Amino acid sequence: MTTPFGAPFRRAGAYLDHNATAPLKPEVKAAMSQAMDLVGNPSSVHAFGRSARRAVEEARAAVAALAGVKPAQVLFTGSGTEANNFALRGFPGRPVLTSAIEHESVLAARPDARRFAVTRDGTADLAALAALLERWPGQPPDQAPDGTAPALLSLMLVNNETGVIQPVAEAARLAHARDALVHCDAVQAAGRLPLSLPALGVDLMTLSAHKLGGPTGVGALILAEGLEPEALIRGGGQERRKRAGTENLLGIVGFGAAARLALEGLSAAADLAGLRDRLEREALDAVPQARVMGAGAPRVANTSCLMLPGLAGETQVMTLDLAGVAVSAGSACSSGKVKPSHVLAAMGEDERAAACAIRVSLGWTSDDAAVDRFLTAWTMMARRNARTDA
Structure with a gap:
C-alpha cells in the first residue's frame, strides 16, 4: 500500500528542495x-x-x-x-x-x-x-x-x-x-x-x-x-x-x-504542476519585479526557478530557512560555493542577476500548506528588501 501522494511530511517546516534530494519514502x-x-x-x-x-x-x-x-x-x-x-x-x-x-x-x-x-x-x-x-x-x-x-x-x-x-x-x-x-x-x-x-x-x-x-x-x-x-x-x-x-x-x-x-506514480508527479503554477502565480502577483526563469519553455511539473532582483540567492535561502522553508540556490552539489549559476549565465543573465535566483522543487511530501508557508515567508522577505532598497 503506497503512501497517499502529498501526505504531510512528518518533520516541521516546508521541505521544497526535492531536486537536491527527496525524503526517503x-x-x-x-x-x-x-x-x-x-x-x-x-x-x-x-x-x-x-x-x-x-x-x-x-x-x-x-x-x-x-x-x-x-x-x-x-x-x-x-x-x-x-x-x-x-x-x-x-x-x-x-x-x-x-x-x-x-x-x-x-x-x-x-x-x-x-x-x-x-x-x-x-x-x-x-x-x-x-x-x-x-x-x-x-x-x-x-x-x-x-x-x-x-x-x-x-x-x-x-x-x-x-x-x-x-x-x-x-x-x-x-x-x-x-x-x-x-x-x-x-x-x-x-x-x-x-x-x-x-x-x-x-x-x-x-x-x-x-x-x-x-x-x-x-x-x-x-x-x-x-x-x-x-x-x-x-x-x-x-x-x-x-x-x-x-x-x-x-x-x-x-x-x-x-x-x-x-x-x-507518474500521474501524481504530473499533478504537481497545479501546486507549482499557483506558487509562481501568487509569487509574481505579490512581487511583480520577480521572474520565473525558463517559464517560456516546457518544464517538469515540480520545479520553479525564481529570480528576485537585488537579493542574493544565498541570502534568500538563509532567510527562508529561518522561517522553516527549505529551498536551494542552484545545484545542491555546488551550493556551498558563493558564485552565480552557470545555468542562468548560459541563458544570458548577467552575473548580478544570475546570483539572485532560488530553486523551489516540489515532490511527494509537498502540499498546499507548504506552498502557503513559502509564499508568506518569501513575500515578506521580498517586500522587506524593497523597503530597505528604497
Missing part, C-alpha cells in the same frame, strides 16, 4: 529494513549469497522497467555523479560535446569538453550543436579530415535548476547522423516524465535513487544493448566486470523500491 525504508536481514554477499554461491543476489536482480529489473530497457542493460553505481563519470570517461579517444547547462558532475568529468549554447529560455540550441558536430564527420580517425574520432554528446533531459526539458531525442538524431554516441543525464527526469532509453534514441542514461525518494549512495548507468564502456573501477567481476566492488545491497534494494513507486 516509507515503502523504500521498509524494503531496506527487510534487506538488512540478508547476510550473504551477492557474489557468493551459497544459499545466503543467492538470496542477496536475487534481491539485487529484482531491484535491477525494477530500475530497468523505469528506464524502458532489459535488466542486463542496468549497471549499478555509487551515485549519479559516478554514472556520469563512467559514461563520459568510458570511451577514450572520443571528444565530448555538452550543453552549457549540464550538471557539474558532467562538466567536471570532462573539462576538455566542447560546450554548445542554449537559448534564452534555457533550451539546448540544436543549431549550435549541429555546427559543432560538423567537426566530427563520423568516419574512422585515420580517415577523418582532422584526425579526430566520432564524438560523444552529453545532454541532460531535465535541467536541475530550471526544470526545463531538453530536446534530447532531436539532439540524438543529429549526433547519430555523425556516428556520435549520446549520453543523457536523466537524474531529474526520472519519476517526473515517462522514461525510455530506446524512445529517446540515446546510448547511455544516468539515474540516481535519492531523487526518487530512494536512498543516497546508489545510482545507475543504463546502456544500449551491445555497448561496452571501459570499466571505471577495476577489481572483481561485479556488474559485468564494469564496476568492481561488493554491491551496495541495501542501497540497491532501496533503489528498486523507489523505481517501482516512481513508475506507478
Whole structure:
C-alpha cells in the first residue's frame, strides 16, 4: 500500500528542495529494513549469497522497467555523479560535446569538453550543436579530415535548476547522423516524465535513487544493448566486470523500491504542476519585479526557478530557512560555493542577476500548506528588501 501522494511530511517546516534530494519514502525504508536481514554477499554461491543476489536482480529489473530497457542493460553505481563519470570517461579517444547547462558532475568529468549554447529560455540550441558536430564527420580517425574520432554528446533531459526539458531525442538524431554516441543525464527526469532509453534514441542514461525518494549512495548507468564502456573501477567481476566492488545491497534494494513507486506514480508527479503554477502565480502577483526563469519553455511539473532582483540567492535561502522553508540556490552539489549559476549565465543573465535566483522543487511530501508557508515567508522577505532598497 503506497503512501497517499502529498501526505504531510512528518518533520516541521516546508521541505521544497526535492531536486537536491527527496525524503526517503516509507515503502523504500521498509524494503531496506527487510534487506538488512540478508547476510550473504551477492557474489557468493551459497544459499545466503543467492538470496542477496536475487534481491539485487529484482531491484535491477525494477530500475530497468523505469528506464524502458532489459535488466542486463542496468549497471549499478555509487551515485549519479559516478554514472556520469563512467559514461563520459568510458570511451577514450572520443571528444565530448555538452550543453552549457549540464550538471557539474558532467562538466567536471570532462573539462576538455566542447560546450554548445542554449537559448534564452534555457533550451539546448540544436543549431549550435549541429555546427559543432560538423567537426566530427563520423568516419574512422585515420580517415577523418582532422584526425579526430566520432564524438560523444552529453545532454541532460531535465535541467536541475530550471526544470526545463531538453530536446534530447532531436539532439540524438543529429549526433547519430555523425556516428556520435549520446549520453543523457536523466537524474531529474526520472519519476517526473515517462522514461525510455530506446524512445529517446540515446546510448547511455544516468539515474540516481535519492531523487526518487530512494536512498543516497546508489545510482545507475543504463546502456544500449551491445555497448561496452571501459570499466571505471577495476577489481572483481561485479556488474559485468564494469564496476568492481561488493554491491551496495541495501542501497540497491532501496533503489528498486523507489523505481517501482516512481513508475506507478507518474500521474501524481504530473499533478504537481497545479501546486507549482499557483506558487509562481501568487509569487509574481505579490512581487511583480520577480521572474520565473525558463517559464517560456516546457518544464517538469515540480520545479520553479525564481529570480528576485537585488537579493542574493544565498541570502534568500538563509532567510527562508529561518522561517522553516527549505529551498536551494542552484545545484545542491555546488551550493556551498558563493558564485552565480552557470545555468542562468548560459541563458544570458548577467552575473548580478544570475546570483539572485532560488530553486523551489516540489515532490511527494509537498502540499498546499507548504506552498502557503513559502509564499508568506518569501513575500515578506521580498517586500522587506524593497523597503530597505528604497
